[in-house]
Amino acid sequence: MSTTTLPADTPTPRRRQRSGAAVAGDLIGGYLPMIIATLAVVLPLVWMIISSFKSPGEIVTRELILFPADPSLAAYERASATVDFPRLFLNSFIVTAIGSGLKVILALTTAYALVFVRFPFKRIIFVAILVALMVPPQVSLLPNYVFIAGLGGTDTYWGLILPGLGTAFGTFLLRQHFLSLPKELLEAAEIDGAGHFRRLFSIVAPVSAPTIATVALVTIVTEWNEYIWPLVITNSLSMATLPVGLTRLQNSEPDPSAYAMLMAGSVLVILPVLIVFAILQRHIVAGLTQGAVK
Amino acid sequence: MAGTVEVASGDPPRSEATADDRTGTSPSRRRRFGISRRNRGDFWIFLLFALPNIVLILVFSYRPILTNFYYSTLNWVLGSPIATSAGLDNYVRFFSGDRAVEVLRTTAIFTIATVGGSIVLGLGLAVVLSRPLRGRTFARASVFAPYVLSGVGIGLVWSFIFDPTIGVMAIILRKFGAASPQWFNDPDLTLVMVIIVFIWKNVGYCAVIYIAAMTAVPNDVLEAASIDGASPVRRFFSVTLPLLSPTSFFLLMTVTLASLQAFDILRIMNPLGRGTTTLMYESYLQAFLANNQAGYSAAISSILFIVLMVLTLVQLIFVERRVHYT
Numbered sequence A: 001m002s003t004t005t006l007p008a009d010t011p012t013p014r015r016r017q018r019s020g021a022a023v024a025g026d027l028i029g030g031y032l033p034m035i036i037a038t039l040a041v042v043l044p045l046v047w048m049i050i051s052s053f054k055s056p057g058e059i060v061t062r063e064l065i066l067f068p069a070d071p072s073l074a075a076y077e078r079a080s081a082t083v084d085f086p087r088l089f090l091n092s093f094i095v096t097a098i099g100s101g102l103k104v105i106l107a108l109t110t111a112y113a114l115v116f117v118r119f120p121f122k123r124i125i126f127v128a129i130l131v132a133l134m135v136p137p138q139v140s141l142l143p144n145y146v147f148i149a150g151l152g153g154t155d156t157y158w159g160l161i162l163p164g165l166g167t168a169f170g171t172f173l174l175r176q177h178f179l180s181l182p183k184e185l186l187e188a189a190e191i192d193g194a195g196h197f198r199r200l201f202s203i204v205a206p207v208s209a210p211t212i213a214t215v216a217l218v219t220i221v222t223e224w225n226e227y228i229w230p231l232v233i234t235n236s237l238s239m240a241t242l243p244v245g246l247t248r249l250q251n252s253e254p255d256p257s258a259y260a261m262l263m264a265g266s267v268l269v270i271l272p273v274l275i276v277f278a279i280l281q282r283h284i285v286a287g288l289t290q291g292a293v294k
Numbered sequence B: 001m002a003g004t005v006e007v008a009s010g011d012p013p014r015s016e017a018t019a020d021d022r023t024g025t026s027p028s029r030r031r032r033f034g035i036s037r038r039n040r041g042d043f044w045i046f047l048l049f050a051l052p053n054i055v056l057i058l059v060f061s062y063r064p065i066l067t068n069f070y071y072s073t074l075n076w077v078l079g080s081p082i083a084t085s086a087g088l089d090n091y092v093r094f095f096s097g098d099r100a101v102e103v104l105r106t107t108a109i110f111t112i113a114t115v116g117g118s119i120v121l122g123l124g125l126a127v128v129l130s131r132p133l134r135g136r137t138f139a140r141a142s143v144f145a146p147y148v149l150s151g152v153g154i155g156l157v158w159s160f161i162f163d164p165t166i167g168v169m170a171i172i173l174r175k176f177g178a179a180s181p182q183w184f185n186d187p188d189l190t191l192v193m194v195i196i197v198f199i200w201k202n203v204g205y206c207a208v209i210y211i212a213a214m215t216a217v218p219n220d221v222l223e224a225a226s227i228d229g230a231s232p233v234r235r236f237f238s239v240t241l242p243l244l245s246p247t248s249f250f251l252l253m254t255v256t257l258a259s260l261q262a263f264d265i266l267r268i269m270n271p272l273g274r275g276t277t278t279l280m281y282e283s284y285l286q287a288f289l290a291n292n293q294a295g296y297s298a299a300i301s302s303i304l305f306i307v308l309m310v311l312t313l314v315q316l317i318f319v320e321r322r323v324h325y326t
Helices: A012-017 A019-052 A074-082 A085-116 A122-132 A137-150 A157-164 A169-179 A183-191 A196-207 A209-225 A228-233 A242-252 A258-293 B004-023 B025-034 B037-071 B089-096 B098-130 B136-148 B151-162 B168-175 B187-215 B219-227 B232-243 B245-260 B264-269 B279-289 B294-325
Strands: B074-076 B083-085
Touching: A019 A258, A019 B098, A019 B136, A019 B151, A019 B187, A074 A085, A074 A242, A074 A258, A085 A122, A085 A157, A085 A169, A085 A196, A085 A209, A085 A242, A085 A258, A085 B037, A122 A169, A122 B037, A137 A157, A137 A228, A137 B037, A137 B279, A137 B294, A157 A228, A157 B037, A169 A209, A183 A196, A196 A209, A196 B037, A209 A258, A228 A242, A228 B264, A242 A258, A242 B151, A242 B264, A258 B136, A258 B151, A258 B187, B037 B074, B037 B294, B074 B089, B074 B294, B089 B098, B089 B294, B098 B136, B098 B187, B098 B245, B098 B279, B136 B187, B151 B168, B151 B187, B151 B264, B187 B245, B187 B264, B219 B232, B232 B245, B245 B294, B264 B279, B279 B294
Parallel strands: none
Antiparallel strands: B074 B083
């Protein structure tokens, strides 16, 4: 990673003099590793997409076949015949939509209450919520399973959604944002006699739209990818989410030609997030790196 | 994004003060004795707004910690109505068996390799992607992308690539006259494989955090070093890297916590866990895959929980000190 970049303020003549070395440095210490890293990420994903359009013969082969001779949706059809993919997609969609919708609302109201509503021991309550961020989810897996299964939540939407609803991450991010809002904004509304509901939904929420969008995006992506909880709380395939359905698909087909189906399934679970990420990556990166910092 | 690390450690105490000023904690403390109508209204509004979330967190995040410790003292098969008290037998059973050595060794190797790999490669990528190169925005986004993608999908894609017979890696190796390693049959190689995939998925996160921290390194310090005749390599190791040490420490902690809790890639790439059973995976295997040993599984979860909490406390104490002394 040795770099031969010139300091920004180097006079132009010198730069021109050393430009040969600088160009070589740019290539070896810059463009080459950058391209390798980008390809290392992009190629496996491209391979997944290409393979999902291949025929079983083009999958089970010892030869290098880059592109399918006759691209077809056969793998998607075969996958859908084995497990009900439209149903899995619908389940994932329902769980993600309801789960993240409720989480964002809960985060919004909790953060508002913590910042703008008078209440004793708010500081302690906030710290208690924050500490929940640090409780590793794995330790709650078995107790929550026993609890929810005992209430009859196995193979139900509420059983899938409920245990993950409490939100420390969104509350934290929104609270930090609300603290930065000018207080005149709220004082004016209070003088006008606006109640807390109106203050939240017609003043605070609209001016915080970008932060809310960030929280929503990160929540949606995490809910969509959520794996271990849906894996243990669903038995029947008709209630499984996409990642869980893929696991069952993998188990049901020991035949190597199944890789075409499995790639088709992977495309279904990966592509929606990849598209959202491509469009809104700035918000997602900001949310994930900020939230992770706590 | 540049200042996030500082914001997180430095700002809250200050903003706390403004929060109290704004919502009037101290005046309200005076007023509480003669509870005004408005305060009573606020009281109910607060409960309405915050209580559902608080209850959910209590029931599904805090309660399980206690329940889990309780389960760990039971001799109990998951699904069975009968459980007998086992005292600390489950812990003794874990630590006295051969399994413990293997699981702890796997956990240590997996964690050290993934943490080291993600941080070193992430730093390298950050150095490259901080340079004014064309297309670096796209490269940064690409490198980060796997971090947000489903571990299940990623695990399947890499299983296909690593397949020793029909996988693209084996096919390319054969072109060069080499045989593919038996990634799925040799437990040691399976561990190497899941480490590679875990690093692939997480390295972009480290890179992006490092890039953000690097933009905060003051330029004049670097210029001063270069006037003193320090080579770029020297500048990096003697100036940039020490200034990045809070970020490195932060990543060391967060990636360690993530590695100790790794699940989806392990589950998909090696369901039975031969060679790749970490503490986390062992606790899942015991309760949900093998023989439904709920009490034993809970004991392993508790051990992992204690490890994770100690690490989190170390992080908090260190960050706290850094804030006070700088």
